[in-house]
Amino acid sequence: MDKEARMDWLVKRVAQEFKSGDVVNLGIGIPTKVANALPEGIEIILQSENGYMGVGPAPEAGNEDPDTVNAGGQYATILPGGCCFDSATSFAIIRGGHVDATVLGALQVDEEGNLASWMIPGKMVPGMGGAMDLVVGARRVIVAMEHATKNGGLKILKKCDLPLTAAKQVNLIVTEMGVIEVTSKGLVLKEIAPGLTFEEVQACTEPILYLPE
Amino acid sequence: MDKEARMDWLVKRVAQEFKSGDVVNLGIGIPTKVANALPEGIEIILQSENGYMGVGPAPEAGNEDPDTVNAGGQYATILPGGCCFDSATSFAIIRGGHVDATVLGALQVDEEGNLASWMIPGKMVPGMGGAMDLVVGARRVIVAMEHATKNGGLKILKKCDLPLTAAKQVNLIVTEMGVIEVTSKGLVLKEIAPGLTFEEVQACTEPILYLPE
Amino acid sequence: MTKVIGVEDAIRKIENGMTIMVGGFIGCGAPGQLLEEVYGKEVKDLTLIANDTGILGDALSQLIVHRCVSKLIATHIGTNKETGRQMSAGELEVNLVPQGTLVEQIRAAGAGLGGILTPTGIGTIVEEGKQKLVINGTEYLLELPIRANVALLNAYKADKAGNLVYRRAARNFNPVMAMAADLVIAQVDHIVEVGDIDPDEVMTPGIFVDYLVQKQPRGVTNLG
Amino acid sequence: MTKVIGVEDAIRKIENGMTIMVGGFIGCGAPGQLLEEVYGKEVKDLTLIANDTGILGDALSQLIVHRCVSKLIATHIGTNKETGRQMSAGELEVNLVPQGTLVEQIRAAGAGLGGILTPTGIGTIVEEGKQKLVINGTEYLLELPIRANVALLNAYKADKAGNLVYRRAARNFNPVMAMAADLVIAQVDHIVEVGDIDPDEVMTPGIFVDYLVQKQPRGVTNLG
16 A cells, blocks of 8 residues: 555544444544545534534535634534534533544654643644643544654654643554554554554554554 | 511612612512612613523513523513523622622621521521522622511621521621611611611610711 | 433433432423423432422422432422421431532533532531632632433423523523433423524533433423 | 724723733634724733634734734644744743633633632643642642633624624634623624524623624625
8 A cells, every 4th residue: 555545544444433423523634534434324423622513524615604613723514413612611521521532643642642742842832722621531532643753753652752732541543554552551553554564563663562362 | 667668668778779780689588679679760680590681570460481480480571681591600690700789688697797598407498599609709798688587586696696608798788777887897887767766776786886987 | 313212211211329410490491291200100219419309299399209319419498398308307318509509510520620619608517528728818619520320401492413402591400410411311392303403502512412302282280 | 771882992991911811713703803903002011811823814813913912821822823933032921721721711710710620731731830639539630710801702793782692613712701801892793782682592691791892894804
């Protein structure tokens, strides 16, 4: 598989993690693409933390509504059965455990499930936005990201060295190389992307990967 | 004045404490009557802690709406410009200092402004309802009550001996005998009801009453 | 997929010993028909969380009369004398809570907060046994979250996805309780199709609501 | 009595050195016309509380560009590079706060709470300098109320008594901020007579709102 096919595999693989009726928050970037890759028959409810439930596809050109944007500030739509609320309610939903899963990107993840995704000191400090609440509050935290940096630097580490978004909250890491579950015993490589070997995935991963029992 | 005229004086006197636009919560009983005794030209906004702003007069017979009741559970109306909200918002309004004045009855009030209004141990324990929040949250707490009990027992005391509703929150006490302000120096008898003397009011009041400076 | 079920199927999910929250304020906005089924089924040993225990004779009051409740958390019980009688006789454990505190405790549970600091109750018996914190020179009580196994609610309108709309003063505790229970059941006057309620009109997002029960029209009644 | 006034009269109430809250989320639901008047008037030394500082070019971003702000409390500044530049250069004090924490801090101020306990930020630099409490075995941060001198809001509809209705995702921080400032000014698309908004439709009670400014229709613009 080429790079594009691998990224496509990643997105489809994340989309298999849901059952119908799940309330899901998708982060910006790779996670956003998951909405279009759901298996036949699976319907999930997407939350947008800026204030509504039932995120639909981007509007057609000419139908943009300036009051209906997603958490990335892009024009969006609200599906039938969706509803709007204020930020206090939105984060009550998030922090209160009413979101079944959040899918977000990461700068680093480590074998304890620690996540760094919001700043690189002295270089990039955009702020955490809603990420810290999402990662603490969602019942399941799925990191969807490229396995390594563009320069080949490791992102799945023994210990994150960037400032954390949250401690010990990540449940699953899905990359273009495979699917890794964070367990109390360490990282378990549940699934390897087509065409790759265990050794190839391990070579791009700092902590020891375990095979499922 | 007979008893009825004195109670009428009490209600009218409380009604003089407001300016137009004030947000006021009126308790059950004597305080409720204040709404009908406002001076010409004064318009206040009444809050009902069960969930709306803009309490109007009781509905005419046949026009009762089971969804529109006041905090005493009686049929009520909502004036134009009124609005409904949930209990969390209602008590955010109350506790957050957005109510200019609350008028409520009392079992006992003392010279420190302590208030007992919600229970007589072993005898009457209805619960505090919203009273504790109202008394703590309203900018001004006005007690409107008969000066003494039906048996002539004192209600304005040096120290309340019934369980408190709140400590040191009462600002003004209006009875059929007069108007008493709670100050850091003690109780100041600001006004005496028509036909009474200072000594007559003092005789029905345990702590020393001061005259305004 | 619809969330509409029959009242018997809904109430069958309540087991003896559970903690239930009930919306309403002295009957207004209380889920009378759901409550009739609860005491009709003689569910026992419930912990009841509600603003009050109704007016003697109405549906909520009958939970007390039929001795379904062994523990009560409420703000006011003066409109149902039987509650006071059972409390005085030591038959019912009653915890009276200021109304603004109760609603914030329920909200805290629904919102994932570990607690809230309120000035209400300072200097009264409400503060007994509670942690006090001083913030900028003012004393506050730390009040902890309260949640339930089941919430029984009343709404005016719902779509089949569970989005709820309340009417007038019947809103009260209903929206907050919708967020703070494992299972949420609402009786509804008008159930409409998904898409028939404008997103801005919804007061309780459908994701909070598990089951809807169609409220049956009745003759004049005082049963909440 | 109407609360409608002109934009200049409204913004004249903001003085140098004040703390202001601004509703909106990356421009959506932000009070663009009020903000234009703020930076047009060159108000200085403001403490700004907002979800973000807009997208470089929009009205909120210009408060930063025009150096009206000396201190910022926000959740995300990535969409306005000038904010990051001023922060790195030591020209702007920035306090970054998790979004769910910020909105609860503002709500706490409006609701008279002394603070709230949140699990968000535990184990991160957000916890630095804050009190931690353990409730039932879980660690929480004590987060304190945040209020402002002035709140600048955007609403879709209002009656002359100040009751506000928001539209779609433009609601966001606006209703919470309405409760937590000494002076509340809202720009509104449609101002109607008292009685023209149903009591159940109101999202922010009029008692919170001091002044309404009629939003002027414009050509296509990206200014919030």
